[in-house]
Amino acid sequence: MKKCCNSPSRSGNFILKYLAGRNDRNAVIGDIEEEYNAKILSVGLLKAKIWYWHLVTISAFSFIIERFYWRFMMSGNYLKVAFRNLFKYKVFSIINIAGLASGMACCILIGLWILDEMSYDNFHENGDRIFRISEHHLYSDSDLISPITPAPLASYLSENFPDIVETARVFKLGSMLFNYENKRFYENSIILADKSFFQVFSYKYLRKDSENPLSSPNSIVINNSLAEKYFGDNEALGEILKVDGIELTVTGITEDIPLNTEIQFRAVISWSYLDKFSWYDSTEWGSSNNETYVMLDKNSDIFKVENSIRGVIEDHVQGSKSELSLQPIKDIHLYSLTRADTWGAILYVYIFAIIGILIMLIACINSINLTTIRAISRTREIGIRKVTGAYRKQIVSQFLGESLLLSFLSMILAIIISIAVLPVFNEITHKNYYPGNIGNAKVLTILFLVTLCTGLLSGSYPSAYLSALKPDKILRGVTSTGMKKPYLKRVLVIFQFGISIVLIISTLTVYNQVKFMLNKDIGWDKENLVCIRIRGDVRDSYEILKEELLKFKKIKGVTASLYDPAVFIGNTTGIYWDGKNTNENLSVGFNLVDSDFLKTINSDIISGRSFSSDFASDSTNYFIINESLAGYIGKNDVVGSKFTLWQNKGIIIGVVKDFHFQSMRSEIKPCVLLKNIDFLEYIIIRIDPYDNESALKLIRNKWSEILPDYPLDFHFVNESFKSIYQNEVDMSKILRYFTILAVFIACLGLFGLVSFIGERKKKEIAIRKVFGGSVSSIIRLISGEFIFLIVISSLISSPVAYILAAKWLEDFAYKVESGLTFFYLAGLFLLLIAGFTVSFQIVKSANSNPIDSISRE
Amino acid sequence: MFQNVRIERIGEAMKLLSRPEELILLSIWRLQDDAYCIPIRSQVSEITGEDWSLGSVYMPLERLTKKRLIGSFLSDKTPERGGRHKRIYFLTDDGKKALVRIREVESKMWDGIPVHTLETK
Incomplete structure (x- = not known):
């Protein structure tokens, strides 16, 4: 070859x-x-x-x-067999898919929310170099972290610290009256800012008339929608807008800024606007009104900078104890420094992530239980498959494949559900999602992973269990041995109901705490109080307005103060009394009020007298303090003793009973009231409780008669009182929905289990009945196990729920007792719901005619 | 004890040997040390006068191996085959016994039958 x-x-x-x-x-x-x-x-x-x-x-x-x-x-x-089974056991399939789909829908929405929360202020180009200065006040009785810092801080920092390349001050004004020709509206989210504002933050101009529109005095930059609202199709640049009576030139137009930023604004006014106000002093270190943002140099060491600026305030304000620190701008939303700052603290992200996972777990457990019990009736199929040569691997992949199919069907349904409930979700979370948000790549990835995990998790047990069966045993009919001791199933049911109970108790706790705070006797009467913001030259007409309004019977009282009575924002350490320990750095709340303030809000003087317009000298030299402050002063009778607030030396003329003027998270603070009609910000009117409508009409008429230039803009004090607890109210609402969902899914699973057991025990029931078993004994036979399971799960989960509830309540100085009642209630509630769920099926099988079941053999 | 069981089974297996299997078994015995696929094929083709495809040799070889009538090993790489192995087959004891049985049965069946009587004109 x-x-x-x-x-x-x-x-x-x-x-x-x-x-x-x-x-x-x-x-x-x-x-x-x-x-x-x-x-x-x-x-x-x-x-x-x-x-x-x-x-x-x-x-x-x-x-x-x-x-x-x-x-x-x-x-x-x-695939054919899978679909046949899907249609053959319709109830099971519907329960299974419905449970999984609602769990997933809930995951989609929570995922959407969490992603949104995490995205706040991520879009700034120099985001990792921008920080907000926060001040940590150390008082002798408490401490307070505040993002509000003194006005001269910004220029001091940029002049003395080379690492700080740019600073920007932001002053949040809230709502202002805008006026252009005959258009006059109150617009909210108006801020004042330094001219460096647009250099530090990445908000984009659409049009501007000069290189830096904020540098010229009396200029205003508005966003696109305001420009369209006031100027329509005409060019807005160069037009004059009146804001709270002051004329400003529009020098720039920005795009509408994204919702996921903490510096929300619709218009930015140049800083020089503040010069018009007598109370503002740009060199005053002692009072804080604005937020200060700094941009660091690219290579600077954050910790070094933070250390070097730490004591700046202490250096400038004698006797103050405070530390400055830097907060990354991306952290502001998630780790807000002050509680009042915003809703979406990282805590809520965690809470809802956990809730999402728990609900998904409940849904998965349902699926595991249902798939397993349904698969029991398919042992013969598995036997035949094995006999004709199927490997174990093939059986496993068949069942995993089926449960994956099921979970992907649920995923499609989940997307439909979440789109359908999106409007409701938007309402609860105060967000503005639209269906397109669900198409976001991140959301879809998460959803896909969740679906995959769900499918594998819920298919794992049945496939592992079924594929291990011996074909000869199956075909000889000795299959039931496998499920005689369904420990796993029991454990899963206990787990499901345990989670439900924890959720129910949490919901009850939050709900009760919210109810408690909204209804607690707060020491004054917050109902029927109307509050009107004083702006521009309204102050000058206050006396006339008061006089005119008091002529009406339906107006019970008119007064004014610096703060809305629901929240005294101001705190001060500038107080002194004879015998005060000078080292003590006590922080007290304060309010500047008109003479009828205490009478109008219905709080009680316990000694001394209230302010009165009869005493001319009441102004600035006389103080009213609350019980708590009287306790600090410590004398038996403080009325008549000397007291100093800032530069005002005077005497205490009365002590008022402690009333809540700040959030119930903290104890009632010491508080001092001072009569001073020059700095009033709110007019407060008590109206007839039985006829709010006509009283409001009176106010409206009088107002437009006396102050035609200002549209009436009022709110009820009980609304602002409620808004302090907005977080808790929202949380209570969301928790309620999720809990209902969790209980619903758990009950779906229970329903499936019971109907299965009813089916399996059909013959046993029939034979019992033939031998004279009563209907009630049969009901006991089937339901006994479930009552037992629920009792067990409440015993296990109650301590967990108790610890969680106590932990959450720790934050509140005034709180409900989380007594045993809750736990009884939660357990009972679940028993009732579960009982109702299973009763239908149980009664059906208990009442069935034995002939139907037995005669089939 | 196991030995006995196996013999019994092989007795059964022998009954199930197909004609191609029988031929290939015999051909392996004839070729002795050089019994790999190619010579087996050419020998069988030559004797039967039909062209056996490679597949029709592989399949009986596999079946015989399963019935443990033959065994095989890989030869060393040879340069003529481009450095590839040969799989060389050999008869096991059971294979040899099976051949003997077949021979016995065959000859018993032919005993006393003169071949010329079968010839047709």
């Missing part, structure tokens, strides 16, 4: 090598090569080649048939 390295074809070899499923494929190929070479000698090259390629083709063909066709056929068969 001639020396042959005459390989027929490289590609053919490759195919053969791949197709020959044997471990000695080299020997086979060697055989073929040798044969090929022999053929070349005997019949010629062409015929040999034809022979060779014929060989390759037919082996490829049989390979395809073996590997793909049969696999494909089997998958088709699996």
Whole structure:
């Protein structure tokens, strides 16, 4: 034989090598090569080649048939069987898919919310270099972290610290009256800012009239929607807008800024606007009104900068104890420094992430239980499959595949559900999502992963259990042995209801705390109080307005103060009394009020007297303090003793009973009231409780008569009181929905279980009935186990719930007792719901005619 | 004890040997040390006068291996085959016994039958 390295074809070899499923494929190929070479000698090259390629083709063909066709056929068969089962056990399928889908929908919404919360202020170009300065006040009785810092701080920092390359002050004004020609509206989210504002933050201009529109005095930059509202199609640049009576030139227009930023604004006014106010002093270190943002140099060490600026305030304000620190701008939303700052603290992100996972777990457990019990009736199928040659691997993948199919069906339903409930969700969370948000790549990735995990998790137990069954036993009918002791199922049910109970108790706790805070006797009467913001020259007309309004019977009282009575924002340490320990750095709340303040809000003087317009000297030299402050002063009778607030030396004329003027998270602070009609910000009117409508009408008429330039803009004090607890109210609402959902899903699962057990015990029930068993004994037979499970799960989960509730309540100085009642209530509630769920099925099987069940044999 | 069981089974297996299997078994015995696919194929083709495809040799070889009538090993790599192994087959004891049985049965069946009586004109 001639020396042959005459390989027929490289590609053919490759195919053969791949197709020959044997471990000695080299020997086979060697055989073929040798044969090929022999053929070349005997019949010629062409015929040999034809022979060779014929060989390759037919082996490829049989390979395809073996590997793909049969696999494909089997998958088709699996799919067919899966759908048959889906339709055959309709109740099971509906329960299973509904449970999974509502769990997933809940995950979608929570995921959407969390992603949104995490995205706040991520869009600033220099975001990792921008920080907000926060001041940590250390008082002798308490401490307070505040983002509000003194006005001169910004320029001091940029002049003395080379690492700080840019500073921007932001002063949040709230709502202002805008006036252009005949258009006059109150607009909210108006801020004052330094001219560096747009250099520090990445908000984009649409149009501007100069390089830096905020640098010229009396200029205002408005967003696009305001520009359209006031100027329509006309060019807004260069027009004059009146804001609270002061004329400002529009020098720039920005795009509407995204919702996920903490510096919300619709218009920015240049800083010089503040010069118009007598109370504002740009060199005063002692009072804080604005937020200060700094941008650091690229290479600066944050900790070094933070250390070097720490004591700046202490250096400038004698006797103050406070530390400055830097807060990254991205952290402001999630880790807000002051509680009043915003809703979306990181705490809520965690809470809702956990709730989402728990609800998904409940749904998965449902799916596991339902799939397992349904699969029991499919043991025969598995037996036949095994007998005809199915490997264990194939059975496992069949059942995993089925549960994946189920979870992907649920996913589609979940997307539909979440789009449908999006409006409700928006309302609760005060967000503005639209269905397109769900199409976000991140949300879809999360959803896909959740679906995959759900499918694998819920399919894992049934497939592992079923694939292990021995075919001979199954086919001989000894299958029930496997489920005689369904420990796992019991544990899962206990777990499900445990989670439900924790959620129910949490909901009850939050709900009760909210109710408690909203209804607690706060020491004054917050109902029927109307509050009107004083702006521009309204102050000058206050006396006339008061006089005119008091003429009406339906107006019970008119007064004014610096703060809305629901929240005295101001705190001060500038107080002194004889015998005060000078080292003590006590922080007290204060309010500047008109004479009838205490009478109008209905709080009680316990000693001394209230302010009165009869005493001319009441102004600035006389103080009223609360019980708490009287306790600090410590004398038996403080009325008449000397007291100093800031520069005002005077005497205490009365002590008022402690009333809540700040959030109930903290104890009632010491408080001092001072009569001063020059700094009033709110007019407060008590109206007839029985006829709010006509009283409001009176106010409206009088107002437009006396102050035609200002549209009436009022709110009720009880609304602002409620808004202090907005977080808790929202949380209570959301928790309620999620709890209902969790209980609903758990009950779905329970319903499925009971109907299955009813089905399995059909014959037992029939035989019991034939032998004289009563309906009630049969009900006890089926439901006994579930009552037992629920009792167990409440015993296990109650301590957990108690600890969680106590932890949450720790934040409140005034709180409800989380007594045992809750736990009884939660347990009872769940028992009732579960009882109601199972009763239908149980009564059905208990009342069934024994003949129907037995005669079938 | 196991030995006995196996023999019994092989007795059964022998009954199930197909004609191609029988031929290939015999051909392996004839070729002795050089019994790999190619010579087996050419020998069988030559004797029967039909062209046996490679597949029709592989399949009986596999079946015989499963019935443990033959065994195999990989030869060393040879340069003539482009550095590839050969799979060389040999008869096991059971294979040899099976051949003997077949021979016995065959000859018993032919005993007393003159061949020329079967010839047709």
